[in-house]
Structure formats: C-alpha cells, structure tokens
Amino acid sequence: MLDVRGIKKVYEGKGRTVEAVRDLTFTVDQGEMVCIVGPSGSGKTTLLKIMSGLLDPTAGEVLIEGKKVDGPPPGMAVVFQEYGRSLFPWMTVRENVELPLKQKKLPNARRKELVDESLSAVGLAEAHTAYPWQLSGGMQQRVAIARAVAYEPQVLLMDEPFAAVDAQTRADLEDLIRDIWHRFQVTTLFVTHDIDEAVYLGQRVLILSSSPTVVRQDLAIDLPDERDQLNTRSSPRFAELRAQVYSQIHRPKADAAEPVGAGATAVDGGASGYGAAPDLP
Amino acid sequence: MTGSPAVMAPADGPVAGAAPGPRPRRRRGVPQSLLGLAGLAALVVLVEILPRIGVLPREYFPPSSEIGRALADLVQTSEFWTSVGDTLQGWALGLAIASVAGVVLGILIGGSRFTREFTASTIEFLRPIPSVALIPIAVLLFGTDIESKLLLVVYASFWQVLIQVLYGVQDIDPVAQDTARAYGLGRWARVRYLTWPTALPYVMTGLRLAAAVALILAVTAELVIGNPGLGKLLATAQSSGAYATTYAIVVVTGILGVLVNLAFRAVERWSLSWHPSQRGELVV
Amino acid sequence: MSIVRRLGLTFGLPIILLAAWWFASANSTDFFFPPLSEILTALKDEWFGPRLLADVVPSVLRLLAGYAVAVVVAVTLGVVIGTSRTVRATLEPVLEFFRAIPPPVLVPIFLLLFGIGDGMKIIVIAFGCMWPILLNTVEGVRAVDSVLSDTARTYRITGTARLRTLVLPAASPQIYAGLRQGLSVAIILMVISELFAASNGLGFAVVQAQRSFAIAETWAGMLMLGLLGFLLAMLFKLVENRQLAWYHGLRRAQRSS
Numbered sequence: 047m048l049d050v051r052g053i054k055k056v057y058e059g060k061g062r063t064v065e066a067v068r069d070l071t072f073t074v075d076q077g078e079m080v081c082i083v084g085p086s087g088s089g090k091t092t093l094l095k096i097m098s099g100l101l102d103p104t105a106g107e108v109l110i111e112g113k114k115v116d117g118p119p120p121g122m123a124v125v126f127q128e129y130g131r132s133l134f135p136w137m138t139v140r141e142n143v144e145l146p147l148k149q150k151k152l153p154n155a156r157r158k159e160l161v162d163e164s165l166s167a168v169g170l171a172e173a174h175t176a177y178p179w180q181l182s183g184g185m186q187q188r189v190a191i192a193r194a195v196a197y198e199p200q201v202l203l204m205d206e207p208f209a210a211v212d213a214q215t216r217a218d219l220e221d222l223i224r225d226i227w228h229r230f231q232v233t234t235l236f237v238t239h240d241i242d243e244a245v246y247l248g249q250r251v252l253i254l255s256s257s258p259t260v261v262r263q264d265l266a267i268d269l270p271d272e273r274d275q276l277n278t279r280s281s282p283r284f285a286e287l288r289a290q291v292y293s294q295i296h297r298p299k300a301d302a303a304e305p306v307g308a309g310a311t312a313v314d315g316g317a318s319g320y321g322a323a324p325d326l327p
Numbered sequence: 328m329t330g331s332p333a334v335m336a337p338a339d340g341p342v343a344g345a346a347p348g349p350r351p352r353r354r355r356g357v358p359q360s361l362l363g364l365a366g367l368a369a370l371v372v373l374v375e376i377l378p379r380i381g382v383l384p385r386e387y388f389p390p391s392s393e394i395g396r397a398l399a400d401l402v403q404t405s406e407f408w409t410s411v412g413d414t415l416q417g418w419a420l421g422l423a424i425a426s427v428a429g430v431v432l433g434i435l436i437g438g439s440r441f442t443r444e445f446t447a448s449t450i451e452f453l454r455p456i457p458s459v460a461l462i463p464i465a466v467l468l469f470g471t472d473i474e475s476k477l478l479l480v481v482y483a484s485f486w487q488v489l490i491q492v493l494y495g496v497q498d499i500d501p502v503a504q505d506t507a508r509a510y511g512l513g514r515w516a517r518v519r520y521l522t523w524p525t526a527l528p529y530v531m532t533g534l535r536l537a538a539a540v541a542l543i544l545a546v547t548a549e550l551v552i553g554n555p556g557l558g559k560l561l562a563t564a565q566s567s568g569a570y571a572t573t574y575a576i577v578v579v580t581g582i583l584g585v586l587v588n589l590a591f592r593a594v595e596r597w598s599l600s601w602h603p604s605q606r607g608e609l610v611v
Numbered sequence: 612m613s614i615v616r617r618l619g620l621t622f623g624l625p626i627i628l629l630a631a632w633w634f635a636s637a638n639s640t641d642f643f644f645p646p647l648s649e650i651l652t653a654l655k656d657e658w659f660g661p662r663l664l665a666d667v668v669p670s671v672l673r674l675l676a677g678y679a680v681a682v683v684v685a686v687t688l689g690v691v692i693g694t695s696r697t698v699r700a701t702l703e704p705v706l707e708f709f710r711a712i713p714p715p716v717l718v719p720i721f722l723l724l725f726g727i728g729d730g731m732k733i734i735v736i737a738f739g740c741m742w743p744i745l746l747n748t749v750e751g752v753r754a755v756d757s758v759l760s761d762t763a764r765t766y767r768i769t770g771t772a773r774l775r776t777l778v779l780p781a782a783s784p785q786i787y788a789g790l791r792q793g794l795s796v797a798i799i800l801m802v803i804s805e806l807f808a809a810s811n812g813l814g815f816a817v818v819q820a821q822r823s824f825a826i827a828e829t830w831a832g833m834l835m836l837g838l839l840g841f842l843l844a845m846l847f848k849l850v851e852n853r854q855l856a857w858y859h860g861l862r863r864a865q866r867s868s
Contacts, residue, residue, distance in 0.1 A: 098765050099765075100761050100764060100765065118764050118765045118766075118767055120767060122765065123765065123766070124761070124762070124765040126762065128758045132758045132759065132762045134759065134776065134777070134780070135857050135858070136780040136781075136783075136858070137857075145768070145776060146766035146767075146768070148772075149766060149767060149768050149772055177857055177860060177861075179857075179860060179864040179865075180860070180864065197766065362697065362701040363700060363701065363703055363704040365701055366700075366701040366702050366705045367704050367705055367708075369701075369705075370705050383724075384724065387723040387724050388723075388724065445620055445623060445624055447620070447621075448620075448621045448622065448624065448625060449624045449625055449628065452841055455795065455840040455841050455843070455844035456836065456837035456841065457795065457799050457802060457836055457837075457840045459798075459799050459802040459803060460802070460832075460833045460836035460840070461833065462802075462806075462818075463817050463818060463820070463821035463829045463832065463833065464829065464830065464833055467643055467821060467824075539711075542713060543713040543714070546713040546716060547713060547715040547716075547799070547803065550716060550719070550803075551715070551803060551806055558713075558716065561716055561719065562719060565720070565722075565723070570723065573719065574720070576716070577712060577716050577717070577720065580712055580713055580716055581708050581709070581712040582708075582711075583711075584710075584711025584712060584713065585708055585711040588707070588711060
C-alpha cells in the first residue's frame with residue numbers, strides 16, 4: 047500500500063547542511079493503523095511532508111500502491127497539528143469540509159451525504175454553520191478530521207494532531223481516531239512524540255531515532271483490538287510495550303556522534319523503573 | 328504605509344512542535360538586493376528607451392539620461408537646497424506638532440472608557456475628511472505663509488498618531504492595570520510606567536504612518552498653495568517648460584519619501600525589539 | 612448599554628461642538644469666519660442645489676472610475692507579484708519608490724501627458740491610489756499561512772480554485788487595509804486634479820469660491836468635501852465589515868483566548 051524506500055533529507059543552508067532524515071524504509075499495509083513515534087526534533091514532520099508530497103526527499107522514494115509520489119497524491123488526506131491554522135477561517139465548518147469535495151467535482155447530493163456523515167462521525171453534526179474560530183481547539187481538530195474523512199482518502203496522515211489540545215480532549219480524540227479507523231477502514235499513519243499515545247492507538251509502532259533519523263524498531267502492538275482509556279492503559283502489557291518504546295527512543299546511538307547524555311542515563315533507570323512498576327498508567 | 332495584520336503566523340515562520348532542526352533555507356541563486364537593483368536598473372533603462380522609440384511622447388517625457396542630467400544640474404543650485412530645506416522644515420514642524428498633540432490627546436482620551444466612547448463618533452467623522460478640503464480655508468487665512476502648509480500637514484498626520492495611540496492605550500493588560508492600582512500607583516505613575524511603555528510601539532507605528540502622510544501634504548501644499556519648497560519648485564519648472572527638471576524633482580520627492588520611510592521603519596523596529604510584547608500592526 | 616446613554620455618547624460631543632460653533636460665530640463680523648447659519652445656508656442652496664449635479668456628481672464619478680481601475684489593476688498585479696519570490700524581490704524597490712512619490716506631484720506631469728480632460732483626472736486618481744493597494748496585496752499574498760497553503764496542496768486545490776478559496780481570502784484583510792488607504796488618496800487626488808485644470812468638479816468649485824472671496828460658500832464647500840469623505844468612509848466600512856466579518860471574529864477569538 048504505502049512504501050517508503052530509503053528516504054533521506056538534507057537541508058541545505060547557508061554555510062551548513064543539516065541531515066534531518068538519514069535513511070528510512072518501511073511499508074504500511076492496506077487498512078493498517080501505524081504510529082510513528084520519535085523524540086522532538088527527529089524528522090517526523092519532515093518524513094510526513096515527504097510522504098504527503100509536500101517536500102521532495104534528497105534521496106529515496108515514496109510509493110502509494112506502486113505509484114511514485116511527486117507532489118500531493120490523490121487519495122491522501124493530512125491532518126496537521128496546527129488545527130487553528132489548517133482550517134480556512136473565512137469558511138464555515140461545513141464549507142471547510144466540503145471544499146475538497148468540490149475540488150474533486152463530486153455531485154451535490156454526494157457531497158452533502160459525505161459532509162453530513164463525517165461531521166456526525168466526529169460528533170459535530172450541530173456545529174456545521176459555525177466558523178472554526180468559534181469552536182474550541184478540540185472541536186477545531188474534529189473539523190479537520192471530518193474534512194479528512196469526508197475526502198475518502200486511501201491514506202490518512204496525521205501529524206501530531208493532538209499535541210496542542212488539553213489532556214481530556216486528547217483522550218476523547220484518540221478514541222475518536224480508533225473509532226473512525228474502524229468505521230472507514232482507512233490506512234492511517236499517526237505521527238506523535240507521545241509514547242503512550244503511540245502504543246494506545248497503533249497496531250504497529252515505528253520508533254524513530256533522533257535526527258539524523260533512522261528507524262530504531264518496528265514494533266507490533268499486540269494489545270486487543272478493543273481498547274479503552276482506562277483498562278488498556280492500565281494493563282501490564284501496555285506498560286511493557288510502553289517501556290520498550292521508551293528505552294528504544296532513549297537508547298544512545300551506535301555512532302556515538304549523537305549527544306544523548308541525558309538520555310543515556312535515563313535508559314537503564316527509566317526502562318527498568320517502568321518495568322518494575324507496571325501498574326503505573 | 329504597509330501594515331501586516333497578524334492574522335496568522337508568518338508563512339516562513341518555524342512550524343511549532345517537531346520541526347526538524349532548521350527549516351529549509353530559501354534557495355536562491357541571486358541575492359534579493361541584487362534583484363532589487365536589477366529592477367531599478369530596468370526602470371531606468373525603460374524610461375530611457377520608451378521616449379526615444381516614441382512609445383511615450385518625447386517632448387513631455389524626457390528619457391532618463393536627460394532627467395539625470397537635469398538632476399545633476401539641479402543639485403548644484405542653492406535654490407534647490409533651499410527648497411529641500413523648506414519642505415523638510417514644514418514636514419518636521421508639522422509632524423512634531425501632530426505627534427505631540429496626537430500622543431497627549433490619545434493618552435487623555437484613551438485613559439477612560441467614557442472619554443473614549445464620548446469622542447468616538449466625532450473622531451469617526453473628522454478623520455476621513457480629506458485634508459485637502461482645508462486648502463481654500465488655509466489660503467484665505469494664511470496665504471502662502473508656512474502656517475497654511477502646517478495646517479494641512481498637522482491635520483493629516485494628527486489622525487494617524489491619535490488612532491494608533493488609542494489602540495495602544497486600549498492594549499494595556501487589565502491585570503497589570505489592577506496590579507498597579509493595588510500597589511497604589513497614582514495616575515501619573517500609571518501613565519509613566521504602564522500606559523506609555525504599552526503604547527510605545529503603537530506610537531512608533533503611528534509616527535511612521537504620520538511621517539509619510541506629512542511629507543505628502545507638505546509637498547502638496549507647496550504645489551497647490553505655493554508655499555516655498557519642492558512642490559513650488561516643481562510647479563515653476565513645469566509651467567516654464569523645463570520638463571526634465573520637473574521629472575527630476577519628482578524623483579527627488581520619491582527619494583525623500585523612501586528615506587523617510589526607511590528611517591521611521593528602523594526606529595519602529597528598534598522600538599519593537601526593545602518591547603517585550605510582539606504584536607500585530609493595526610492599519611487605519 | 613441603554614439607548615439613551617448610547618445616543619448621548621454618539622451625539623453628545625458633535626452637538627456640543629456644533630452648538631459652540633453656532634453661538635460663537637452667530638454675530639461674527641469677521642470676514643473670514645461667517646456665522647455658521649450662513650455657511651449652512653450656502654451648503655443647502657449651493658452645494659445641495661445646482662452644484663450637486665454640476666460639480667459634485669462629476670467629481671464623484673471620476674473618483675469612482677479612477678478608484679475602480681486602480682483596484683482591478685493593483686489587486687491583479689499584486690497577486691502576480693506576491694506569488695513569485697523572484698518577481699517580488701526584483702520589483703519591490705521600484706514599487707516602494709513609486710509609492711513614496713507624493714501622488715499630487717503627478718498631476719502637473721499627467722497634465723502634460725494626457726491633457727486636461729476627464730481621462731487625465733481618472734488616470735491621476737488611478738495611478739496615485741494604486742500603490743498602497745498594490746503593496747498591501749503583495750504583502751497579503753506573500754504572507755498566506757504555510758499550514759493553510761499545505762492543506763490546500765494536500766487536497767489538490769490549485770489554480771483559480773486556490774486563488775478564489777485560499778489566496779484572495781487570506782490576503783483580504785491586507786487588501787482591505789490597502790483599499791482604505793487608497794480611497795483616501797483617491798479623494799485627495801480627485802480634489803487636486805480639479806485645482807489645476809477643470810471646468811467643473813468639487814475641487815474646482817471650492818477654489819472658485821475661495822478666489823472670488825465667497826467665504827460662506829468656501830466654508831460650505833469644505834463641509835461638503837468633509838461630508839463626502841465621511842460618507843465614502845462609511846460605505847467602505849459597511850462593505851469591509853461584511854467581507855471581513857470572519858477576520859474580525861477571528862481576531863476577537865484570538866484576543867480573548
């Protein structure tokens with residue numbers, strides 16, 4: 047379905063170059079829910095921009111169903127972290143969701159159907175005449191998700207969509223994402239820096255190193271499909287997986303050039319510490 | 328007179344959150360300043376060629392070489408420098424009066440909700456009155472004395488300052504206001520330590536806008552009323568058929584305008600960098 | 612706020628000022644400061660009398676024509692220039708220079724180039740007031756939010772749809788700021804262009820009155836110009852408030868958060 051092959055990205059600056067992504071290869075199958083987790087400053091956003099065709103890689107390629115991505119591909123929707131800036135403030139909620147469908151030249155009736163369905167799926171059936179800035183942050187992000195869902199994408203990319211909302215809203219939105227993924231069976235790639243979130247949401251978690259980025263581990267999440275905030279998060283298996291992701295992220299790099307002094311001490315203490323207290327949420 | 332309402336974060340700003348190191352640098356082959364120079368050079372070449380090949384009437388639109396020559400002659404006359412001095416004098420004096428009046432009245436009016444609301448309709452009515460409407464009255468009252476020029480300059484630039492100051496004064500953090508009251512700061516101390524620092528960046532924006540408007544009105548007054556200055560020099564040159572000189576003076580007024588803009592922008596940037604709060608500029 | 616209080620706040624000061632003018636000038640024998648009653652009579656008899664059609668209307672028509680030309684040309688050019696970084700960098704100093712020229716100095720020049728007809732006046736108005744519109748449009752188009760722009764790209768919104776749904780709305784607060792500046796320049800140029808060579812028009816008639824020392828009529832003409840400026844500003848505000856309702860709401864939401 048989605049093939050990422052040997053992606054490398056180097057930013058050329060005046061007098062200095064920064065290697066943001068070194069070498070990334072992975073695949074995502076049809077209908078899968080994959081979380082990409084990495085420390086702040088790992089090339090998560092860069093990777094996502096390359097997958098969505100917003101940015102050209104320095105080397106490597108991204109394929110969707112065997113077709114190379116050069117420019118934003120059809121059938122891909124992206125939900126950005128900056129919900130306040132990704133919605134068109136001069137359009138109502140409904141117009142925001144409908145805009146990409148108009149661009150797709152869908153007939154009127156079908157557009158209405160999709161807009162209604164997706165807005166009610168995110169629990170915003172009532173708010174469609176409001177403007178985005180009249181809504182709370184969490185609701186704005188719901189609109190962005192509804193817009194993505196209504197687009198009927200083959201692939202749904204989410205770039206730290208809940209990094210800027212409060213904890214309670216965040217939990218609700220996480221469940222919403224699971225729900226939507228079940229309902230629409232859409233291949234979903236979810237980028238986050240939050241380890242708990244990644245484990246809670248994903249069928250698989252791709253653990254990235256800090257920049258220059260490589261894949262540390264491709265971890266299958268063998269939690270039951272039915273998840274809820276209270277039981278899943280307090281299960282021993284959840285804690286184990288979480289600790290494993292944690293230790294991978296904080297493991298010092300093999301090619302010692304990376305200054306992860308703070309991380310290095312945290313690895314042993316952190317990993318074993320979490321292992322010893324599996325009940326902690 | 329550009330403004331940038333801070334509707335959203337700037338396009339080239341860093342992406343919040345997990346931005347990977349530095350954002351992609353602008354890739355450009357030629358530096359921007361060089362492109363700008365090329366643009367100016369192209370303008371000069373265009374003005375040189377178009378009159379010569381007859382696209383523009385040669386008689387009334389001299390090519391840039393002739394304008395340049397006229398300019399070179401012009402800057403050697405004392406009359407020119409006296410005119411520049413007269414224009415700048417009217418500009419500076421008018422701007423100073425307008426600024427002081429605008430700041431003082433702005434702080435007085437903006438200080439209380441009642442005075443703000445009581446004066447709002449009057450300000451809304453007086454502000455859009457075009458300053459050139461005052462020309463006949465200015466001529467009747469003062470003739471070509473400097474007062475008529477000042478009347479126009481002050482009237483036009485006063486509003487620019489006043490409005491910005493009013494915005495600035497309203498921008499005061501209510502918590503800070505309460506804190507100041509709670510610590511028993513008197514009226515004067517509140518103006519000195521709270522109102523003025525908050526309003527300062529707005530004042531600077533107002534000054535920049537006012538400076539541009541003041542220059543326009545100074546030259547306009549000279550041109551129309553006949554006060555001594557660049558505007559009058561231009562009118563004289565035009566009516567005596569010295570067209571190249573006329574264009575040269577236009578160029579000079581443009582350069583003056585650019586210089587005034589640059590200078591006040593620099594001052595404004597300085598006041599902004601000095602000021603802790605970043606804010607969007609309000610354009611009025 | 613109660614209606615009475617609101618009315619008091621809105622009309623209080625204007626009434627006080629007018630009353631002060633009225634009584635202070637009532638028995639004025641000063642040649643230059645006639646009683647307000649005389650001025651108002653002149654305003655009614657002259658400016659809202661025969662001069663309304665003969666002078667005011669032609670002026671306003673030229674103003675609107677010049678302004679309309681400026682808006683179309685400046686917004687179009689502004690979008691083109693604002694979209695390309697190279698074009699922008701090349702033209703910016705030239706545009707800054709043109710904007711810095713006090714527009715009224717163009718009148719004597721355009722007089723030479725285009726004669727003394729209506730065409731010249733419309734060109735002067737259009738040329739003079741297009742710079743603030745143009746530069747603000749360039750700035751607005753340049754500063755389209757990067758996330759919005761990325762959003763539009765991922766949904767493959769391109770070409771005219773992008774212009775219509777993204778670029779122009781995003782730049783509209785800036786464009787309106789430019790339009791407002793442009794409008795006040797246009798009014799100034801409307802008057803100035805009529806001072807030099809005209810046989811009718813508001814500016815022409817006011818100066819005629821002043822030159823023939825018809826003092827009350829001169830004051831009345833000034834009031835008329837003020838009234839026109841005020842009305843146009845109100846009209847502009849009406850349109851702007853409708854078009855930028857989303858922007859003002861957004862600003863309020865951002866400020867209260």
